[in-house]
Amino acid sequence: MPANKASGINLCALEAEVHSYHKKDFQMTFYRLAFVALLLVFCVVLAGGVVRTTGSGMGCPDWPKCFGRYIPPTDISQLPPDYKTAFAVKGKQIADFNVFKTWVEYINRLLGALLGLMILILVVESRKIWKYDKWLPILSVLLLIITGFVGWLGSVVVATDLEPVKITIHMMTSVVIIFIATVIVFRAGRLNERKKTEQNISPKLALKQRRLQLLVLLALLLTLSQIVIGTQVREQVDMIAKMLEGRWREQWIEQLSIVFVAHRSASWLFVLLNGGIIWYIARLINVSEDALSLTLRRLSMGLMTLIVGEIALGATMAYFAIPKFAQPLHLLFAMGIFCLQLLLLLNTIHGKQKM
Numbered sequence: 001m002p003a004n005k006a007s008g009i010n011l012c013a014l015e016a017e018v019h020s021y022h023k024k025d026f027q028m029t030f031y032r033l034a035f036v037a038l039l040l041v042f043c044v045v046l047a048g049g050v051v052r053t054t055g056s057g058m059g060c061p062d063w064p065k066c067f068g069r070y071i072p073p074t075d076i077s078q079l080p081p082d083y084k085t086a087f088a089v090k091g092k093q094i095a096d097f098n099v100f101k102t103w104v105e106y107i108n109r110l111l112g113a114l115l116g117l118m119i120l121i122l123v124v125e126s127r128k129i130w131k132y133d134k135w136l137p138i139l140s141v142l143l144l145i146i147t148g149f150v151g152w153l154g155s156v157v158v159a160t161d162l163e164p165v166k167i168t169i170h171m172m173t174s175v176v177i178i179f180i181a182t183v184i185v186f187r188a189g190r191l192n193e194r195k196k197t198e199q200n201i202s203p204k205l206a207l208k209q210r211r212l213q214l215l216v217l218l219a220l221l222l223t224l225s226q227i228v229i230g231t232q233v234r235e236q237v238d239m240i241a242k243m244l245e246g247r248w249r250e251q252w253i254e255q256l257s258i259v260f261v262a263h264r265s266a267s268w269l270f271v272l273l274n275g276g277i278i279w280y281i282a283r284l285i286n287v288s289e290d291a292l293s294l295t296l297r298r299l300s301m302g303l304m305t306l307i308v309g310e311i312a313l314g315a316t317m318a319y320f321a322i323p324k325f326a327q328p329l330h331l332l333f334a335m336g337i338f339c340l341q342l343l344l345l346l347n348t349i350h351g352k353q354k355m
Contacts (some may be wrong), residue, residue, distance in 0.1 A: 026125070026128045026129075027129065027132070027188070027191055029125065030122070030125050030126065030128070030129055030136070030188050031185070031188040031189055031191075033118065033121060033122050033125055034122060034181070034184045034185045034188045035185055036118060037115065037118045037119055037122055037143075037181055037184075038178070038181040038182060038184075038185050038339075040111065040114060040115040040118055041115060041174065041177055041178055041181050042178075042332065042335065042336065043111050043115075044108070044111045044112055044115050044174070045174050045178075045331065045332055045335050046328055046329075046331075046332045047107060047108040047111050048108060048170075048171065048174070048328075049327060049328025049329075049331045049332060050104060050108070050328045051104055051105055051108045052234075052238075052327075052328075053324045053325075053327045053328050054100075054101060054104055054324065055101065055246075056098075056100075056101035056102075056104040056105045056108075057105065058089070058094060058095065058101075058105075059098065059100075059101035059102040059103070059104055059105035059106070060072060060102060060105045060106055060109070061087040061088075061089055061094045062087055063154065063155040064109070064155070066102065066105070066106050066109075067079060067083065067087060067102070068087075072102050072103065072106045073097070073099075073102070074099055074103075075099070076097045079097060083097065084096075109154075112150075112151060112154070115147060116144075116147050116148065116151065119140070119143050119144045119147055120144060122140050122143070122144075122184075123137070123140045123141055123144050126140040126141075129188075129191070132191055133187060133191050135187060136184060136187055136188060136191070139180055139183060139184050139187075140184060142180060143177065143180045143181060143184065146173065146176055146177055146180065147177060149173065150170065150173045150174070150177065153166070153169065153170050153173065154170060168231045168232075168234070168235055171231060171331075172227075172228070172231060174335070175224070175227060175335070175338065178335055178338060178339055179338075179342065182339050182342050182343060182346075183342070183346070186343060186346045186347075190350065208284055209284075209348055211280075212277070212280055212281065212284060212348050213345060213348045213349060215273070215276065215277050215280060216277060216341055216344045216345045216348060217345060218273060219270075219273045219274050219277055219341050220338070220341045220342060220345060222266070222269065222270055222273060223270070223334065223337055223338050223341060224338065225266070226263065226266055226267070226270060226334065227334055227335075227338065229259060229262060229263045229266070230263055230330075230331075230334065232259045232263075233256060233259055233260050233263050234327075236255075236256050236257060236259065236260070237252060237256070237322065240252050240255050240256070249321040249322055250321040252321070252322055253317075253318060253321075253322065264314075264318070267311075267314060270307075271307065271311065274303060274304075274307050274337075274341075275304075275307075277300070277303070277344070278300045278303060278304050281296050281297070281300045282297075282300070284296075285297060292347060295347050296344065296347060296348070299340050299343055299344050299347070300344070302340050303337065303340045303341065303344070306333050306336045306337045306340065307337060309329075309333050310330065310333040310334060310337065313326045313329055313330040313333060314330065317330065
């Protein structure tokens with residue numbers, strides 16, 4: 001009997017170990033898929049910025065195909081003679097065929113389709129996570145629905161001949177997608193590393209963490225408002241560029257309204273607030289190498305790097321006639337800052353380690 005009991009205990013232990021290994025395996029798989037999906041979101045944001053900057057939005061005048069093809073033409077000889085009227089938008093003839101603009105828009109669509117496919121895989125994989133974190137499957141499905149909505153909105157943008165307001169709405173939905181994707185990555189990471197060994201922290205340290213949470217929340221809201229105001233500035237830039245037929249770029253800044261002044265002035269508060277957060281984190285964390293301290297340190301260093309880059313890009317656009325390369329990077333860095341601020345906020349709310 002003792003031998004049988006011992007073998008039974010060993011068998012149960014082995015089964016528990018195999019179950020634990022399997023659980024960790026699919027949790028890590030889900031986390032990696034979520035992280036790749038988040039990276040793809042940023043790739044789509046960058047590609048969308050390049051499309052808008054290069055004026056390639058109508059490079060493919062129809063949707064979801066491009067000039068009626070799944071693979072767009074590389075030469076005008078591949079198009080019918082009356083292609084300008086055959087692919088007219090809102091009753092107006094399209095512009096002359098431009099292979100560069102066509103493929104820039106097509107690559108943007110391919111990245112969007114790849115993102116949708118990745119999120120669909122994420123939804124399928126999230127079924128395995130349900131009993132460990134029910135929010136992850138819910139958020140994954142929500143992310144898929146919103147991404148599908150953005151794809152549909154892209155077709156509306158093309159059908160309405162790139163109306164500025166619809167382009168702005170199309171771009172702002174990417175903020176929602178980044179928000180949800182970031183939360184998924186955070187929760188998946190916590191699920192993969194979660195240990196039921198929460199440590200008590202002193203009331204004094206708890207107060208400092210709450211102050212940090214408040215500062216990060218304010219910075220997050222300020223970043224969001226700057227993105228919204230920045231889209232208004234971008235709409236004005238697009239209208240000025242269209243009015244001047246893309247010429248005299250050095251005069252574009254001078255013709256912007258007070259919205260640009262507000263955007264530029266708020267950037268000083270943006271720098272001060274985020275700089276204060278980075279300084280506060282440096283003071284708050286000890287030399288200890290616990291997980292939360294290391295995470296906050298890395299996130300704050302990443303935040304500082306992106307803010308320096310964002311300042312440099314803003315100055316480049318203001319003083320060097322809005323060079324084309326700077327516009328999509330300016331948007332990409334802003335989205336990256338939003339993502340890191342959100343991760344900072346989530347870590348300060350859920351972090352339990354002593355600092």
